[in-house]
Structure formats: C-alpha cells, structure tokens
Amino acid sequence: MSQGLDRAYERLTALAVAVLNEREPERLWPLLADAVTGLCGGETLIYKLDDWSEDKGTLGLSPAAATALGRLDDEALGVLRSGYPFAHHYARGPGRAPVTARRLAGRAWPVSATARVLGGTLDLNHVLALPLPGTVAPITGCLVYRSGTDFTDDQVRIAERAQPLLAAVEQQRQLLRQWRRSAGEPEERAADSALTPRELTVLLLLTDALTADAIGRRLGISARTVHKHVENIYRKLGTRDRLGTVLHAQRLGLVPSPGQARHGRGPAAGKSRGQRLRPHGTVTDRDDQ
Known part of the structure; x- marks a missing residue:
C-alpha cells in the first residue's frame, strides 16, 4: 500500500x-459525502441508505448533483435509481467489493440507459460503486461519479478501505434515529449529561443487555473501546454498574423506559414512483412534500 493510500x-x-x-x-452522511468523493477521485456522489430500487428509498445527493438531478423527469430518475449495473451484480452473492461500472459491464456500459442519463445531465461517464459491507438486498451505499478516464486501481482500493468506516457511520445514524424516536426529543437532556453521540449509542445498546463484545460487533469497534465508553458513561452519569446506569438514564429520559416503543419505521420508506428532490438534496416521495 503506497504512502498516498495510507x-x-x-x-x-x-x-x-x-x-x-x-x-x-x-x-452524518452529508458531512461524509464531499470527503469520500474527493478521496476516491470523483466529482460528485449519491448515497443510498434504504432501498436500491427504481421505486422507493432515499437518495442523498452531494451539492454538485442536487441541482442537475432535480431537472430529471420520473423516467430518467427511475433509470438512475435502478443502480445499473451494480444492483444485479451485488444481488447475485454476498461479495461487496467496490467496482466501477466500466469494469463490470464492459462495452455495454457506455451505451446503457444509465450512462446516457448521466452524460446528458452532468457530463459524467464513469461510476464507482461503494456498497456498505454486510448489507443484503436491497444494497445500500455510495455511487461516486467522475468524467474523463475510469477510476484507478488505487482509487478503488481507497474505496475498499473506506467501507468499514462508512458502515460504522451508518450504524451510528440508525442508532441515533432510534434513540430520538424512542426517547422523544432528548437533545437538551443529552447535552446536560455531557454524553457524546457515540456514548449515547453505547448507552442505548446497554439497555438491550448486550455484552461488550456484542456492542462492539454492532458498532464495528473493539470490546476494549466499548468498555472505555462505558467507563465514561458511568463517570458522567455518576453511576457504578450497568443496571444502575440504565435505570438512571431511563429516569433522566435519555433512553426509553420499559414499555416504550423501541422500534419505529425505518427512514423514508417509499410509496410509489414519482420521487423529487427536497431542498437538502434528498430524493423522496412527492406525498411527503
């Protein structure tokens, strides 16, 4: 691995x-989008956190893509959302290695409907798929776009090394959403407790009686790091053990009390064709506007 890659x-x-x-x-993802784009040698990026399909799910867009993609009609947007040629490729097996559209589809890529939409809208002609590891169909992850030559081997390797980090951010996003849904609007209480967002997600998992090893697997960190977070939580909440910490956090409203709903609907499930762009660059259903 070269120094540049390191x-x-x-x-x-x-x-x-x-x-x-x-x-x-x-x-979380908007903060990552521009950096991932540049590190992988791209010009713009779309991230798909829900369904990788033509009909539903959420498309997050970097600022460079949002304005141009907002001009697409429903048919063109459906072509882009279909994820050609990656959706079929990743659906065939568990492999999630990053790959470019040109390497995957060969000569069929430049004449595909997806390539025509990209070329006509953004003057882009190459795509690098960066799926999150461990995901199943529908695939979630990023598509990085560029013009000119295809992505280099080094840029594909950077994308591969980025996968675990992106997966950790996505796990954090899901847990924070769950925390906000289950505990109401606890931001002020969380700020008063001085817990960091990472400590809050560890605290939420503590309420499920998970071991440090299990929490580490969920968050993509070591058990030792989990124990460090737990020590910080004890110190900040003034508690000494797991049970006392969970009970105290429930009294403070930081985590749901017994009987409160812990599982809500996932983010922005799509209903039908006809998605447009929200002001912050998210493709969603018209019914939500």
Missing part, C-alpha cells in the same frame, strides 16, 4: 471520528 485512509479516519461526534443523524 494518507487518504488517515484523512478518512479522522473525518469519521469527527462525524461520529455529530448529534444530528441526518447530518
């Missing part, structure tokens, strides 16, 4: 650490 990974690691201190779950 530096790129260090930059992405530092960014991921900074992002994990963000309390607003909807800001």
